[in-house]
Amino acid sequence: MSLYDLCEAIEATAVSAALRESLWLFPVIESVHLVGLAILGGSLLMVDLRLMGAGLNRQSIAAVEHGARRWFLGALLLMLVTGSLLGISEAVKLYDRPAFFVKMIALATALVLTFTVRRALIARNSSGGPAAFAIGAASLSTWLLVAVAGRWIGFS
Template identity: 80%
Template sequence: MSLYALCEAIEATALSAAIRESLWLFPVIEAVHLVGLAILGGSLFVVDLRLMGAGLTRQSIAEVEQGARAWFLGALTLMLTTGVLLGISEAVKLYDRPAFFLKMITLTLGLLLAFTARRALIARNPRGGAFSFAVGALSTCLWLTTAVAGRWIGFS
């Protein structure tokens, strides 16, 4: 089965049709997705700023990350759930959108960085340094690209 055929099959499901055909369902799911984006962005940015030596400098990076972790995980769960619902409602449209594929690539890289290198760095070096700055800057760039690419899907 080709990727395009899979997109057509996903879009033919009852759930996809219900979201697509409802007057309010898609906008409500999208609004919740955007609230999740704001929470996710805030929880990531506060830690990335601390990694880069700015913001909440009286606390260790580990303390800032620990305080933001529940917000990050909750927002990530919310965004993944609503993102899947939005995606299945217009799977064929997304198939032709380079912005969607850019979003998926940077989302994957951002998640890998957040759950591996960034977490290991924070555990080993709670006060920061040049490498911490680079990881914070890379994380910020990946997540901003994910958000901008997601917004660009609607314009492409």
């Protein structure tokens, strides 16, 4: 079975049909997805700007990350669920969109960076420095690519 065949099979499910045929369901899910994006973006900005030395300098990096963690994880879960539902509703369309594949690669990269390199740096570094700045900038850039590629899907 090819990836295209899998996309067709996903679109043939009752859930996909219900999402596509409902007048209000897709827009509501997309709106919730965007709320998740705002929360995720805010929590990322707080931590990554602190890593870069650009905010909340009176608190350690670990303290800022600890305060933002619940918001980040909740928003990430919300976005993964709503994004999956949005993807199920138009799987064949997404198959033909290069921006979707850019988004998925950027998302995988951002998740690995966030949960490995960034987390390890925060666990051992409370003051910042060049490595913290570089990781914060890389994190912000990668997550921004996820968001821009997501928006680009509608135009490609």
